[in-house]
Amino acid sequence: MSDQQIAAAVAAELPAARADLEHLVRIPSIWADPAHAQNTRRSAEAVAELARAAGAASVRVVAADGGAPAVIARWPAPEGRPTVLLYAHHDVQPTGGDERWTSPPFEPTERDGRLYGRGAADDKAGVMTHLAVLRAYGGRPPVGVTLFIEGEEESGSPTLTALLREHHAELACDVIVIADAANPAVDVPALTTSLRGLVDVVVEVAMLERPVHSGVYGGPVGDALTALCVALGSLHDEKGEVAIPGxxxxxxxxxDVDETTFRADVGLLNGVELLGTGTVPDRVCYRPAVAVLGIDAPRVDEAANVLLPRARAMVSLRLAPGEDTAAAQRALSEHLKAHVPWGAQVTVTPGTGVAEPVSLESTGTAYDAARRAFAAAYGNPAVEMGIGGSIPFIPEFARTFPGAEVLVTGVGDPASRWHGIDESLHLVMFGRGVLAEAYLLAALARAR
Incomplete structure (x- = not known):
């Protein structure tokens, strides 16, 4: 197919792709919530059926022991052509409270050219980008394609290693395209070449054997929650920089980006300062960031006049590219232990949320093809960028298939609110993303 024919085929396919995306969004595939395990299975079956309809030679719903259902579908390579692994995930984040959404999170709704709904951008748009491309080619792509749609990415991909090991032969490929990232603007495509890593810990502070009266004993006797707050307050310096050494x-x-636009995209309240120094991209993508994700303490409306004997918190640390996860987790633990005051007993337990930071080499045949394809589809050159989030499985893919080039793309943008309230997909950008991937497969076929 010529580029003109590809563009016409993609344009003809987009209405059906949007309809199928809406169908997927209506399935609350929140694997992290056991109450939605069956919905996640239903989501996998829906993706599998779409793959069959798109002409796959084989389709299987698979799962590792205790893991979420994933879909593997294959379109064999024409003679002499490479095989491309197209990855996305069909599981989604919890809603954060349905009542906080402008429209119901699992009822896709269009407003001002954007499709709102949980998973509309992250990452069911990635799923449908791949499927729309395959359907635009009439189920006969110019390269071999293996579609791999995971079901537990939002839970940290705990059984991905087992899946890659068990299905290594089916997933073997020359190029990996991961559609789970974002663009800096709706008309500017990006190739994501670095991602921050992630570690977390649970810190527990103990000061008393039991709660005691705050009036009778308060003063010479402290409480564990206040001691914990002192330690947590030490994580940043006066400028908001992460204060953990090493x-x-x-x-x-x-x-740099326009601060006013950045603040609006984030939803910062008036008067709230940005943390740290330097450019916003550096602070978001290339430096560590620390946050307290939760504290075990009495609710305000349940509080009593007692000194609390114990308190604990979960602390999350994002890691700059090049960081060692084990060393960073140790540094965080030692910092917290050193800053718990008043001789309080402290225990720091490593968490399970671990993701290696990623730096990708952006040279090679696939990258050259991607730059041409994305520029043609978006009308602007592709930029290389880092993102502040973590995708734990990318290093695992690189280790499992060491000869494959890894491209990280996506159809999110700064206004998509991934993981947040009112998540959305810009529909014009979705069309550009489908066209870019269709051009990419054609370019890879010509290049090999």
């Missing part, structure tokens, strides 16, 4: 900090030559 962590890797890096930067880039990426241009």
């Amino acid at each position: 962590l890797v900090r890096s930067g880039s030559d990426a241009p």
Whole structure:
């Protein structure tokens, strides 16, 4: 097919792709919530059926022991052509409270050119990008394609290693395209070449054998929650920089962003300052960031006048590219232990949320093809960028298939609110993303 024929086929396919995306969004595939396990299975079956309809030679719903259902579908390579693994995930984040959404999170709704719904961008748009491309080619893509749609990415992909090991032969490929990232603007495509890593810990502070009266004993006797707050307050310095010593900090030559636009995209309240120093891209993508994700303490409306004997919190640390996860977790633990005051007893337990930071080499045949394809589809050159989030499985893919080039793309943008309230997909950008991937497969076929 010529580029003109590809563009016409994609344009003809987009209405059906949107309809199928809406169908997938209506399935609350929140694997992290056991109450939605059956919905996640239903979501996998829906994806499998779409793959069959798109002409796959084989389709299987698979799962590792105790893991979420994933879909593997294959379109064999024409003679002499490479095989491309197309990855996305069909599980989604919890809603954060249905009542906080402008429209119901699992009822896809269009407003001002955007499709709102949980998973509309992250990552059922990635799923449908791949399927729309395969359907635009009439089920006969110019390269071999293996579609791999995971079901537990939002839970940290705990059984991905087992899946890759068990299905290594089926998933073997020359190029991996991971559609789970974002673009800096709806008309500017990106190739994501670095991602921050992630570790977390649970810190518990103990000061008393039991609760005691705050009036009778308060003063000479402290409480565990206040001691915990002191330790947590030490995680940042007066400028908002992460104060944990020994962590890797890096930067880039990426241009700074407009602070007003950035604040609006994030939803910062008036008067709230940005943390740290340097450009926003450096702070978001190339430096560590620390946050307290939860504290075990009495609710305000359940509080009593007692000194609390114990308190604990979960602390999450994002890691700059180049950081060692084990060393960073140790540094976080030692910092917390050193800053718990008043001789309080402290226990720090490593968490299970571990993701290696990623730096990808952006050279090779696939990258050259992607730059041409994305520029043609979006009308602007592709930029290389880092993102502040973590995708734990990318290093695992690189280790499992060491000869394959890894491309990280996606159809999110700064207004998509991934993981947040009112998540959405820009529909014009979705069309550009489908066209870009269709051009990419054609370019890879010509290049080999």
